[in-house]
Amino acid sequence: MVAIEVPDSYGYVVLTAGVLPAVTNFLLSGKVMAARKQYDVKYPNLYAVPGYHKNADEFNRVQRGHQHMLENLSDFRFVSFIGGMMHPxxxxxxxxxxxxxxxxxxxxxxxxxxxxxxxxxxxxGPILMLGLMVNLVCAAKYAVSLIK
Structure with missing residues (x-):
């Protein structure tokens, strides 16, 4: 069996890459649910249909704002857990x-x-990209340190 040692402060990485994004996602999902009700966009539609839904653009902007987080969340978490091994x-x-x-x-x-x-x-936009890019650099730095 192989054991992996994690730094003492790694718990913070687990909180901010595991728990905090889930809480953020719940908050953003709640905003989408409220927008569904406000703009009368029923399931199974992910987005409102222009010409069919009166406020399609307004709803779609809320949905798109949430969707953006979901599109890069897996990358963020992956590089955070890896980069946190060297820079927690x-x-x-x-x-x-x-x-x-x-x-x-x-x-x-x-x-x-x-x-x-x-x-x-x-x-x-710039704030979230800064968070993602810093963790990407940390992950790359850790990966390079593992190459012998």
Whole structure:
């Protein structure tokens, strides 16, 4: 049997890459459920259909904000768990940035007063990408250290 030793602070990585994204996802899912009710978008439709749903764009912006987190969550978690083996505190802080940025991204994306590009950049997009990229670099650094 092979044993893997984890750093003392690795629990923070588990919290910010395992638990916190799940809580963030629940929060974002709740916003989508509220938007479904508000804009009358029934299942099984993932998105509202323009021309059929009166407020298709408004609902789709909320749904898209949530979907963005789901699209890169597995990559974020993977690089966090790996990078945290060498840099647990850095990866934990980046995990908080990723989750906060994901929440802010959705809030910006669903802000109908802003055009989509401005909303993504103004509210959260750079923050979540910073969290993801820092952990990607940490994972790459750890991977290179394992090559003999």
């Amino acid at each position: 505190v850095t990866c934990a802080v980046s995990g908080v940035l990723y989750c906060a940025g994901s929440y802010l991204y959705m809030m910006g994306y669903s802000d109908n007063k802003l055009d989509v590009k401005t909303a993504r950049l103004k509210k959260g």
